[in-house]
Amino acid sequence: MQINQPTIINSENLRPTHVKVNLTYLCNNLKTIRERVTPSKVMVVLKANAYGHGMGVVARHLAPHADYIGVAVLEEGILLREMGINIPILVLGGIWEEQIPEFIKHDLTLTASSVERLLQIDQAAAFLKKKAIVHLKIDTGMERIGVHYYSAHTLQEAALGCKHVDVEGIYSHFANSDAADLTHARLQLARFNEVLSFYEKHAIPAPRLRHMANSGAILQLPEANFDMVRPGILLYGVYPSDEAQRSVQVTPALSWSSKVVYFKETKPKHPVSYGSTWQSDVPTRLVTIPVGYGDGYFRAMSNKAKVIIRGVKLPQVGRICMDQMVVNLGIDGTGYNGDEVVLIGKQGDERITAEDLARWAGTIPYEILTNINTRVPRIYTTLERSNV
Ligand SMILES: Cc1ncc(COP(=O)(O)O)c(C=O)c1O
Structure with missing residues (x-):
């Protein structure tokens, strides 16, 4: 999902703020994950614009190497189908009855997170004279969508009676698999195993794809790999x-950079930006960078963030505005119009990561990446050498 740039502007004259995505790194990350979990299959999680990396191009690049794609909402799945992506796609989120025919028409795998929804899917599939592919969703300790583990048998039994549904999968989701303390994750895993024992107890074949592991579990709980794993953030190198x-x-696949658009020397006690939250006690040199919270560079990072210019890590000062922000070069720092400014990535010996931005913003790297606005163009590279 790339924002269209206006045709009157020569691409060389565009605002020089862009995200670079290294597709080779993405592929290598997928390969490394696959090696870790083999023989389990891998579902690549491409929701939320592929965690900000650009769903279309990422999907085209990864689909030949993936077993399944995971998205959050129907629209993301349809977009991928319209692009010609024909590997299986599971929509992980909750759905409404009215959406069911669209899923079936586009060969998208549905999440059945209640008995009622499962029966509606069966009915819709009968009407359309087409089998619906379904994964049953079990809640083992997230208290989000899904049937509780202690009543999962109601969903499993109902599935046995559905004639127009192929129950291909059954899955659950971890709340704490990335924690140092895995007690809760292990409890969830034990509950899921208990749910799966239903099939053995009744001598019924289990659905072909049992899955539970997100990135945290891939890293820390190999016993949760089952038939397929669902990496998101790890795929992107974070x-x-x-x-x-x-x-x-x-390896992180994404870098984010801009260029200095303005240089000035400022006198002491001349506050910078809205709210006058920062001023220098000595004469200093300031540069303006054409990036702001309208691009997804969070205002919460004001007076905390750092950027790299000419190989030096420098502090952002004053409030971050919607489209611009100011960086302090210091009294004898150098940096002029047109200099590259690294927001995420590497320059010289210095590096800034999505985790750094998350720390400055008081959030998690997931939120940093998924909030890079679509007005920031994504540039794709397959080169090994890149400033990530
Ligand atoms: C159901 C489900 N599976 C897998 C993932 C991927 O998680 P992660 O990015 O932590 O690997 C998500 C992301 O939130 C999810 O909701």
Whole structure:
């Protein structure tokens, strides 16, 4: 999902703020994850614009190497089908009855998170004279969508009576698999195993795809791999938390940069930006960068964030505005119009990560990546050398 740039502008004259996505790194990350979980299949989670990396291009690039795609909502699945992506796609989110025919028409796998929804899917499929592919969703301790583990048998039994549904999968989702303390994750895993024992007890074949592991579990709970794993953040080269073991080596695929648009020298006691939250006590040099919270560079990072210019990590000062922000070069710092500014990525010996931005903003790297606005163009590279 790339914002269209106006045709009157020569691409060289566009605002030089862009995100670079290294597709080779993405593929390598997928390969490394696959090696870790083999023989389990891998569902690549491409929801939320592929965690900000651009769903269309990422899907085209990864689909030949993936077994399944996971998205959050119907629209994301339809978009992928309209692009010609023909590998299986599971919509992980909750759905409404009215949407069911669209799923079936587009060969999208449905999440059945209640008996009522499952029966509606069966009815719709009968009407359309087409089998619906369904994964049953079990809640083992997230208290989000899904049938509670202690009543899962009602969903499993109902599925046995559905004639127009292929119950291909059954799954659950971890709440704490990226934590140092895996007690709750292990409890969820035990509950899911208990739910799955229904099939053995009744001598019925289990659905072909049992799955539960997100990035945290891939790193820390190999016993949760089952038939398929569902990596999101790890695929993009970012670890789900500081605590999670780094048992798989991945490389961040995304970098974000801009260019200095203005240079000025400022006198002491001349506050910078809205609210006058920062001023220098000595004469200093300031540069303006054409990036702001309208691009997804969170205002909460004001006076905390750092950027790299000419290989030096420098502090952002004053409130971050919608489209611009100011960086302090210091009294004799250098940096002029047109200099590259790294917001996420590497320059010289310095590096800034999505985790750094998350720390400055008081959030998690997931939120940083998924909030990079679509007005920031994504540039795709397959080169090994890139400033990530
Ligand atoms: C159901 C489900 N599976 C897998 C994932 C991927 O999670 P992660 O990015 O932590 O690997 C998500 C993401 O939120 C999800 O909702």
